[in-house]
Amino acid sequence: MIWLNQLVQGLMLGGYYALLACGLSFMFGVMRIINLAHGSLAVLSAYLLFLLADRYDIHPLLGLVAVVPAMALLGWVLHRLVLERSARAGALLPLLSTFGLATVLDNSMFQVFGADTRSLAPYIDSLSYDSWTLPGGVIVGQLSVLTFVVALALLGGLHLMLARTSLGRRIRAAAHDADTAQLVGVNARSVYAASTAIALTTVAIAGAFLAMRATFDPYTGPQQLIFAFEAVVIGGAGSLWGTLIGGIVLGVAQSLGAQVHSQGFLIAGHTTFLVVLLAREYATGSFRRWLRTLRLRAATP
Amino acid sequence: MNMPSRSTTVRVTRWTSTSIAAVSLIIAAQLLLALGPLFLSANVVDRLTTLFIYGILALMWNALAGYAGLLSVGQQAFFGLGAYAAVRLADFGVSPYLALLLAAAVVGVLSLPISAFMLKLRGGEFAIGMWVLAELLHLLVNLDNLIQGETGTSLIALQRYAADDRRAYTYWAALATMAVLAWLVFVMLRGKIGTAAQAIRDNEEAAGSVGVRVLASKRLIFVLSAFGCAAAGALWVASSITFQPKTYFSVQWTAYMIFMVLVGGIGTYEGPILGAVLFFTIETLFGATGVVYLIGLGATALLFALLLPRGIWGEVERRLGLQLLPVGYRLSDSAGDSPSTR
Numbered sequence: 001m002i003w004l005n006q007l008v009q010g011l012m013l014g015g016y017y018a019l020l021a022c023g024l025s026f027m028f029g030v031m032r033i034i035n036l037a038h039g040s041l042a043v044l045s046a047y048l049l050f051l052l053a054d055r056y057d058i059h060p061l062l063g064l065v066a067v068v069p070a071m072a073l074l075g076w077v078l079h080r081l082v083l084e085r086s087a088r089a090g091a092l093l094p095l096l097s098t099f100g101l102a103t104v105l106d107n108s109m110f111q112v113f114g115a116d117t118r119s120l121a122p123y124i125d126s127l128s129y130d131s132w133t134l135p136g137g138v139i140v141g142q143l144s145v146l147t148f149v150v151a152l153a154l155l156g157g158l159h160l161m162l163a164r165t166s167l168g169r170r171i172r173a174a175a176h177d178a179d180t181a182q183l184v185g186v187n188a189r190s191v192y193a194a195s196t197a198i199a200l201t202t203v204a205i206a207g208a209f210l211a212m213r214a215t216f217d218p219y220t221g222p223q224q225l226i227f228a229f230e231a232v233v234i235g236g237a238g239s240l241w242g243t244l245i246g247g248i249v250l251g252v253a254q255s256l257g258a259q260v261h262s263q264g265f266l267i268a269g270h271t272t273f274l275v276v277l278l279a280r281e282y283a284t285g286s287f288r289r290w291l292r293t294l295r296l297r298a299a300t301p
Numbered sequence: 302m303n304m305p306s307r308s309t310t311v312r313v314t315r316w317t318s319t320s321i322a323a324v325s326l327i328i329a330a331q332l333l334l335a336l337g338p339l340f341l342s343a344n345v346v347d348r349l350t351t352l353f354i355y356g357i358l359a360l361m362w363n364a365l366a367g368y369a370g371l372l373s374v375g376q377q378a379f380f381g382l383g384a385y386a387a388v389r390l391a392d393f394g395v396s397p398y399l400a401l402l403l404a405a406a407v408v409g410v411l412s413l414p415i416s417a418f419m420l421k422l423r424g425g426e427f428a429i430g431m432w433v434l435a436e437l438l439h440l441l442v443n444l445d446n447l448i449q450g451e452t453g454t455s456l457i458a459l460q461r462y463a464a465d466d467r468r469a470y471t472y473w474a475a476l477a478t479m480a481v482l483a484w485l486v487f488v489m490l491r492g493k494i495g496t497a498a499q500a501i502r503d504n505e506e507a508a509g510s511v512g513v514r515v516l517a518s519k520r521l522i523f524v525l526s527a528f529g530c531a532a533a534g535a536l537w538v539a540s541s542i543t544f545q546p547k548t549y550f551s552v553q554w555t556a557y558m559i560f561m562v563l564v565g566g567i568g569t570y571e572g573p574i575l576g577a578v579l580f581f582t583i584e585t586l587f588g589a590t591g592v593v594y595l596i597g598l599g600a601t602a603l604l605f606a607l608l609l610p611r612g613i614w615g616e617v618e619r620r621l622g623l624q625l626l627p628v629g630y631r632l633s634d635s636a637g638d639s640p641s642t643r
Contacts, residue, residue: 034425036374082607089610092372095428096563097606099374103556103599107592222552226436229429263440270437277430281421 001137002259008138010255014231014248015148016213020206020224021231022155023199025243028232030175030195033083033094037102039225041200044105045071045207046120046216047113053123060120060208068204075200079193102221110218120211128212147209151247154202155240161198162240171195230273249276315491331480338469346472350540352581353475354533355561357482359573359580361529362558364486367568368495369522370502372424374555375431376530378438381549382408383531384538385442391458392447398470400458401539405532412527416520432552439550453545456538471539478532483574485525490570494518502568560598563605566612575614 024038035041045067052063082101086093121128130142162168170191173181178188210216210224227250235246250269257268338346358380366372386404391397415434422430443450459467489495497518500508509515538544557580565576587594605612611619 028425034429036429082603085607086610089606091424092366092370093606093610095372095374095425096559097603099556099559100599100601100603100606104596104603107595107599111592111596226429226433230433233426233430263444267437267440270433270440273433274430274437277422278418281418 003256004136005138006255006259007252008134008140009144010252011248012140012144012148012251013255014244014251015144015151016206016209017227017231017247017250018244019147019151019154019202019209019247021228021235021243021247022151022158022240023202023206024225024228025232025235025240026158026202027196027199029239030171031083031087031192032091033087034098034229035083035199036095036098036225037105037221038098038203038228039223040102040105040109040221041071041074041203042207042210042224043109043216043218043221045204046211047109047118049120049208049211050113050118053120060123060212064205064208067208068201071200071204071207072197075197075203076193078200079196083196084189084192102225106219106221113218115217117215117217118211119215120208121213124212143209143213147213150205150209151244154205155244158198158202158240167191167194227269230269234273234276331476334476335473337476338472343465343468346468347540348581348585350468350472350475350536352577353472353479354536354540355557355581356479356574356577357475357529357533357536358554358558359561359565359577360479360482360486361526361533362555363562363565363567363573364522364529365526367562367573368490368498368502369519370505371420371519371523372428373431373526374428374552375433375435376526376558377550377552377554378431378435379408379412379527379530380534380537380554381435381442381546382411382438383534384544384549385445385448385534385546386531387535387538388454388456388544389445389447391456397456397458397461397539398474401474401532401535404535405528408531409524409528412524413520415527416523420516420519420523432555435550435552439546442546442550448544448546451545451547453543453547455543459539459542467539471536474539475536478529478536482525482529482532487570489525494521498522499568556598556602560602562612563602563610564612566614566616566618567610569612569614569618572612572614576612579613 020042024035027033027035048067048070049060049063052058052066053060078101082097083094086097124143127143127146131139132142132145133139160168162172170181170186171194173184173186174188174191181191182188210220231246231250232243233246234249235242235244249272253272254265254269257264257266261267334349337349341349358376362373362376365376383404386407387397387400390400390403390407395403419427419430419434442448448454462470490498497508497513497515500511500513501515501518505515534549537549561576561580562573563576564579565574566572583598584594587597609616
């Protein structure tokens with residue numbers, strides 16, 4: 001029974017990872033950029049929500065009304081000032097510039113907010129501990145379920161946006177071939193800036209759930225980046241639904257690992273990630289072909 | 302390849318009078334530094350040891366990113382593993398200074414199977430894949446009872462030397478490691494590997510299509526870099542005695558390497574050395590300011606990536622055609638005016 005419980009908890013945790021990772025996956029799919037400041041930006045959103053809750057008594061979910069547009073704007077600026085410029089100078093430079101940005105963000109947050117560990121749990125009333133009991137005695141937290149549902153909604157929303165809207169068409173065109181897209185009147189530059197803004201919208205929401213379900217401090221970002229990246233790669237980057245699968249695989253692995261050994265949570269997660277990478281390279285035959293389809297590719301839904 | 306115009310003969314040279322002078326000067330400086338512990342104060346010797354270790358890290362990260370195009374955010378894996386292996390070997394009874402060398406060698410050998418699948422990854426995947434590997438190795442090292450989890454342990458075996466002797470030995474070990482690795486990279490870059498690595502960095506597919514042995518060249522540089530970073534980690538534990546896994550496996554080390562190489566000049570030979578000296582100077586001056594110093598480092602790296610991606614030495618090379626350590630080729634016409642660096 002304990003294993004079933006761990007499985008369900010892992011599944012729920014996977015929902016959070018999918019939520020955290022979808023912005024990273026989206027940006028990679030559209031622009032081939034891996035934003036190493038991804039986790040730090042989620043923590044920034046968490047701090048903004050914390051400020052609103054602590055100073056003005058605003059419920060974190062309500063606070064998102066202000067923080068989401070702010071983060072989207074930040075995304076647009078980030079693209080114009082940093083990503084666009086460094087992407088022009090080669091594939092490796094965005095990694096370097098976003099790593100520098102992450103260092104600046106983490107340490108600035110330390111400077112401004114101090115070393116204290118924070119959480120939004122005290123500001124969401126009973127949502128942080130209310131739960132439902134499933135048949136079989138497995139208990140699931142309402143917040144975990146909400147996280148999972150939000151992840152599904154966000155992924156579904158991104159999918160619909162890409163598939164149905166005019167912006168989605170332009171994003172897909174620019175992701176597929178930016179130069180050709182330019183020829184037929186797509187302004188790749190502003191499409192990319194808009195994509196970064198969209199990605200940071202999801203990052204803002206992920207930050208809210210990070211802070212509601214757990215604690216955070218100024219240096220939480222890099223660890224979150226690693227989790228997000230693992231989910232993205234396990235699921236096959238650029239494919240949005242793959243990110244959901246990747247998140248769940250990671251969450252379940254960590255949850256089962258934690259049951260085996262006190263250090264097992266992280267070890268199992270990292271090992272699963274490396275095994276997937278290894279399998280992707282060395283698997284043979286049809287299994288290999290199937291794994292190949294999970295390879296990094298453009299965001300075609 | 303530019304065709305020479307008919308009136309001039311083009312000569313291909315490697316050495317110029319400037320570079321001959323520079324290399325002689327460097328050899329003289331290294332010999333002088335070797336005498337350091339005989340006349341420098343204990344504090345200066347310690348600080349210089351730190352500088353040499355930074356130099357090793359910058360050289361190794363640059364070899365990987367600047368020449369093989371492999372940007373790793375996880376070189377702390379080897380730094381930490383080198384320190385751990387040194388502590389482990391010393392605990393087995395190996396003489397501590399021999400343990401440092403052996404530790405680096407063991408990690409170098411270990412990096413071979415690691416390279417087998419990490420090198421299949423490209424770009425960002427490789428970068429963060431290495432980071433995950435570092436995290437995993439950190440956790441695994443914590444499982445060793447000798448280390449006592451995050452509490453860490455010390456390289457107790459070093460206590461058998463008097464403090465002054467130990468300081469001098471560690472200094473010499475660091476200086477020798479840096480000098481040997483620097484000359485090794487120099488010789489490698491001048492040879493076939495250097496040409497191959499730069500071809501790979503510029504365009505991997507094209508390099509492969511003209512017969513460059515892409516994987517073999519990358520693997521060689523990957524293993525060299527692992528060896529060098531492990532040596533740096535082992536030397537660090539020799540100079541600071543304590544081994545705390547969290548400090549050694551911290552991504553901070555990679556942040557330092559990126560800073561040094563990016564500011565100095567990625568993909569140039571002289572750049573990382575200049576970067577290490579600059580980083581060392583900045584740390585000495587502002588290190589005590591803590592967080593503000595770290596914000597400054599991050600911001601500087603960010604600005605260099607955006608505004609001056611070639612780094613300081615890259616700009617010097619481009620504008621003045623100056624190359625102190627000749628790893629490339631120079632074309633000059635017989636009249637001898639304005640040679641261009643290739």
